Structures are given as structure tokens and as C-alpha cells.
Amino acid sequence: MYGGDETGGLVLDIGSSTAKVGFAGEETPKGVFPSIGICSSLGGGGEGSEDVEMVDAGSNKTGKRTIYVGHSNAFFRRDHGEVVGAMASEGGAVENWDVLENVYDHALKSVLRVTPSEHPLLVAEPPATSRADSEKNVEMLFEKFDAPAVFLAKQPVLASFSTGRATSLVVDMGHSGVTCTAVHDGYALTKSVGRSPVGGRALNELMLTWLDTASGARVRPRHLFRRTQTDSGGWAVEDLAYPKTTESFNHYHRMLVAQDFKESVIQVSGTAWDYGEAGAASAGGTTETMGGISVANIPSVNSELPDGTEVGIGAERYRLGECYFTPRLATGFLPDSSAKLPWHDSALLEGLAEPKGLASLILEAVGRCDVDVRKELYGGVLLCGGGSTCGGLKERLERELADNAPPGAKVKVIAAQPPERRHGTWIGGSILASLGSFQQMWMSKAEYQEHGASLVKRKCP
């Protein structure tokens, strides 16, 4: 039996944007890399290709396509290299199992540099994962990687553990959307889950639309320009052309530029945005006010794109943050009425015309729980995920929840410091996997061989 902190366990949290991987018992993940693969079909990359054949650790040939995974591969432009995510664009379910397999492979063999058969694996999964997906995941970990033991933990449970709580309402603001889950006594209440498609990716898309249309700047992906210093001390930017680059690769990198820009400017205002009589229909209209100030008078801040272009952004940086609370304000980013919002056909809307705001998402999730635990949940609203690190969000959320919660409920929003908040799920996994009392919970290889993958839902409730 294991004792103390030394279990040799590995913790893997594969999100829809990045994969966080590391050793149990450590404070931060050892490696964080994009959970995407650059796939080139063997036929496409053949004739006349400028591509260099790389036989490195990050690549793996499965079936017809070669999949390159890892940080350096995500930034290495390849002819006909399509960007394919391991996870679905919303909801966090696995979409491409062969990409996921390569992500695991890269994490274990290239990032952590371990022999997978020597380390038990704790893998975080979204709260609404279907039984079939969990079983397939476990099967892959045992069959392909020969893991000695596996445990699938629900992401919100781990996030809750990272702050030392067994009961809390976890608000995971991820890349593909926001997920609210009640966690009670270390168990995720799966029927309480509330999801919204307004996540980091949607905001990146809005930011990109704004940069393309309203700012007057050109968003150039990093591989399509070269910036050099001239003799006079200035900078010259030269466009590069690689016609064989795929649209998905260009878009992925344009989104990364928009994401960087978003992260440096996004702000949540302390008071609700008053969108006036005309509502969101008057995009950029003058009736909108924020804290009594007309949005047209909000001072702008500057941020720089990778090619050196300075872009000033004023009210729109607040509008972006406001999308979490009032998603309909996002229509203000659209160039014309025919353009669609990033979430217009999202399955997470469940037939609604527009996504729910953050506050009502949380209140409804609490409302779906047992009356006896609601009070505890109101007192422990836990923020995690990269989206929650935007400035002013915690204070604003606390205020909105206090205004809308039932009388008598004491609302408290808990948020760790930004670096821990961003990786809250992984840190919780690191804590759980190093606990002495957890060691009897693993699903071992022997159990897998006796009972099959269906055991996972019983061992890992």
C-alpha cells in the first residue's frame, strides 16, 4: 500500500483549449499545451510539399493521417495541416479520439517523460460525460497506455478540492463555455449541471470580428508576416504568403492573436450595463450607458498586436466582459444584422433564443439541488477556469448574485489567485491523487480485466 505523498500518480486535465498535465503532489502542472492536433492526410502532404518530414516525438501516424501534437507543433506551419481539436467545440465532450490518444501520448512520453505502465493516471472529465465516453476513455488508457490504475474524476469536484472544500457550487469558465455544477461532499450532482456556450472561444470570435471590422487593424497570424528592424531603428513588416496553409490553421492562429488581445484588455464593469430603450438592436447606439456614463465617453486603452499595430479599445472592452452577464450585448460586435453570433446554433442553448447570463445560470443550478444543501452552495460559489480571471468579474458576480438570491441566503464568491484559479481543476487532481486515503479508490488493471470498462461508473461516481 502506498503511504504519504509518494504515489507516482499522474494528473491529466484535457480541456477544450489546453491540456494540463503533471505529477500528483506538485503545486502546478508540469506541462500546459494546446489540446489540438495538426493533422495532415498522407495524400495531401505528398507531392510538391515544402514540408520537412519530421520524425519527432510529437507525431504519430494513425490510419490515414499523421497527427502532430504539442506546443511547438501547434505553432509550426505545415502544408495542408488541418487543426483538429481533441474535444468538441462545446460541452467538453471528446470529439476526436485519435487526437486525444496523441495528446495523452505526447503528455506522457514527451512532456512528463515517463513510462506510462509505471504510473496510475488520474484523468479529469466534464461532469456531463456520457457513460460510453467514460468507458472508451478508460479502455484507451488501459489498452493503449498499459496504465496500472486509472481514476476518472469530475472536473468540478477537483476544482472544489483545490480550495479545500467538499461542498461548493463550481463555476468553470472554460474555453468552450461556462459550466455550473453543484458539488456536495465530494460528489458532483450531475442533474444540477447548467451550461452556457458563452466561453473563451466565443469571446475570442467576437474580439476577432471587432478587430477585423471596427478597429481598422489587420489581424495577421504570426506565420504570415515577418517583422524586421530597419536601419533607421523602426520596424518593417513584410507579408508572407503560404498558399498551402489550411484555412483552419490560419483561423486558429488569428484566434490566438485575438485571444492575446482579449486577455490584455477585457474588463468587467462594476455595475450592469444599461443598454437603453433600443436594446441591443442599436449596435453601438448612443442610448447605452454604464454606471451613468454614456458608453461613447469611456476612455480607451491601447494594446499591441504581434505585428506591432497599436489598437485602442474603449467601451468594447467592457462590452466583451459584459457578454458573460448579458449575452445579447454581443450583437454590438456584429458588423451588420445578417451576421450570426458565435453561439447562434449552439446545442447548449437548448432551444432558448439567447444564452443565460452568468448569474441566472448559477441561481438555476442551485435551484435544481436539494433544498437542504442550497444554503451551503450559496455560501460557496467557486470560480475557476481561464475565463474567470478577467478583471472585476468576481466583484460583479458577487453583487449580481446577492441582488438576485433568495432573501436570507448568504452569497459568497470564492476565487483563488489567478494562476491557481486558471488551473484549479488540475491542482485539485494533484491534491486528490496524493491523498493516502484515495489510494484504495483507484480502478486497477486487474479490476479492469475482471469487470471490463463498465466498472468505471461504479468505481468513479
Place this chain on the structure above:
Amino acid sequence: MSWQSYVDDHLIATGTVSQAAICDHEGNIWANSPGFTPSSAEVKMMVGGFNTSGSLQASGIPCSGVKYMFVRGDEKELFGRKGSSAVAVAMCNSCVLIGTCAENIQPGQLTTTVFKLADYLRESGI
């Protein structure tokens, strides 16, 4: 084999189940461990919860006078917690299998035992 031996030999004897009962869908008890008597109203609530587990998440899972917090459920299995004890309920073709565990048992072991027996009963057409 009598129903009582299922409870005694296949659930309680494993050491992973503290109390157990087997009853039909109406709540008539076929076999149970001493002192564990889920009422027919409680069993009917559980049976109703297999299809629409929405009804249980607000009310919890009442079982032999104890109310357990509803954690998860689908059309065949329900799982609830109260403090560090837990309840596992499994639906078979003509009966309902109920097991609970006390603090000293991992809930994961409870569910493994109860749901495995339920799988066997379902395969046998019961």
C-alpha cells in the same frame, strides 16, 4: 435459492454493504437485512425516480426513514449520499435492489457490489 440468501450471502457477506433489501416495484419486501425496512411509499418514489430522476434531486432518496442526498441516477441505477454513508438502488425487471453502506466502507465498493448483482439478476430475467 431463497431471496434472503441473496441479501445475506451476496450483499452483506461481501463486507461492502451494511444493509440491504430486495423488494418488488410496489414496495413489498422479498428479503431484507435485520432492521432495514424501506416502506412501500419510499420504494415507489425510487422506482418513479429511475425514469425521471428530476423528482429525486429536490426531495432526495428516502430509504428506511433516512433521507439521502441524490447524487446521480439513470434508468437503471440511483446513487445517494448522506454524510459519509451512501445508498445504491438498482432496478431489475421485476425487483428493486437497495443497499446502503456505513462510514467505514467506500461508496465505490458499495455500488460495485450492488450493481453487479443487479446485472446478474437482469441477465437472469428477474
